[in-house]
Amino acid sequence: MIKLEKISKTYHTDKIQTLALKNIDLHVKKSEFVCIMGPSGCGKSTLLNIIGLLDRPGAGAIHVGGQAVQSYKDKHVARLRNDTFGFIFQSFHLINDLRVIDNVELPLLYRRMPGSERRERARAALEKVGLGARMEHYPNQLSGGQQQRVAIARAMVGQPEILLADEPTGNLDSKMGAEVMNILLKLNEEGTTVVMVTHDENEARRAHRIVRVFDGQLVA
Numbered sequence: 077m078i079k080l081e082k083i084s085k086t087y088h089t090d091k092i093q094t095l096a097l098k099n100i101d102l103h104v105k106k107s108e109f110v111c112i113m114g115p116s117g118c119g120k121s122t123l124l125n126i127i128g129l130l131d132r133p134g135a136g137a138i139h140v141g142g143q144a145v146q147s148y149k150d151k152h153v154a155r156l157r158n159d160t161f162g163f164i165f166q167s168f169h170l171i172n173d174l175r176v177i178d179n180v181e182l183p184l185l186y187r188r189m190p191g192s193e194r195r196e197r198a199r200a201a202l203e204k205v206g207l208g209a210r211m212e213h214y215p216n217q218l219s220g221g222q223q224q225r226v227a228i229a230r231a232m233v234g235q236p237e238i239l240l241a242d243e244p245t246g247n248l249d250s251k252m253g254a255e256v257m258n259i260l261l262k263l264n265e266e267g268t269t270v271v272m273v274t275h276d277e278n279e280a281r282r283a284h285r286i287v288r289v290f291d292g293q294l295v296a
């Protein structure tokens with residue numbers, strides 16, 4: 077499903093260069109649930125952003141669903157990203173001026189789809205995460221756990237094959253975090269491939285596999 081070969085990434089800023097990833101080889105199979113763990117600054121978000129085609133590596137090769145990505149033009153990469161991945165972030169990244177239902181519909185705007193179908197799919201995604209009664213609310217009228225569930229609905233509404241989550245429970249208390257984790261596990265059981273960054277060993281234990289990063293490198 078996802079294959080990274082000898083991926084490296086260096087960030088260049090005025091004063092220093094940071095080698096964020098060194099020679100990463102990683103293979104994620106279809107329907108796997110993989111957790112990425114490691115200390116702050118070790119490169120986890122960088123790795124997730126490269127997997128999700130939000131960022132390009134400095135060196136190495138990426139294959140998504142058997143397609144080699146690195147030679148693609150930006151426009152083609154954007155299309156592949158939008159069709160293949162759903163993203164969930166620690167800080168939800170919802171648009172506060174839009175109602176919940178409109179936030180969830182957003183990823184579908186890039187597809188040719190009648191408005192009524194968009195609305196129906198967004199409604200179904202919100203019902204799936206238990207927020208059928210909150211569709212007309214605005215994000216700041218919801219609890220953190222509810223906001224993250226809206227973000228999950230938005231990530232899933234286009235039925236992506238791969239869900240990428242960067243510390244999705246990092247801003248939630250343990251009860252709300254458990255709810256979010258249970259939804260991700262359920263989506264995975266239904267076939268979605270999940271790659272999730274977490275600091276929580278209890279969450280990571282529930283994944284199929286833990287990948288540990290230290291100082292930009294994978295450790296056994």
Ligand SMILES: Nc1ncnc2c1ncn2[C@@H]1O[C@H](COP(=O)(O)OP(=O)(O)OP(=O)(O)O)[C@@H](O)[C@H]1O
Nearest residue numbers: 087088089094096115116117118119120121122123
């Ligand atoms: N845009 C950037 N410009 C320059 N350096 C960056 C940039 N983004 C990340 N870095 C550096 O790359 C390294 C890896 O960062 P990354 O965000 O991937 O870490 P992380 O493992 O996700 O950390 P955390 O657990 O704190 O989220 C860090 O040293 C960071 O300072």
Ligand SMILES: [Mg+2]
Nearest residue numbers: 120121122242
């Ligand atoms: Mg990070």
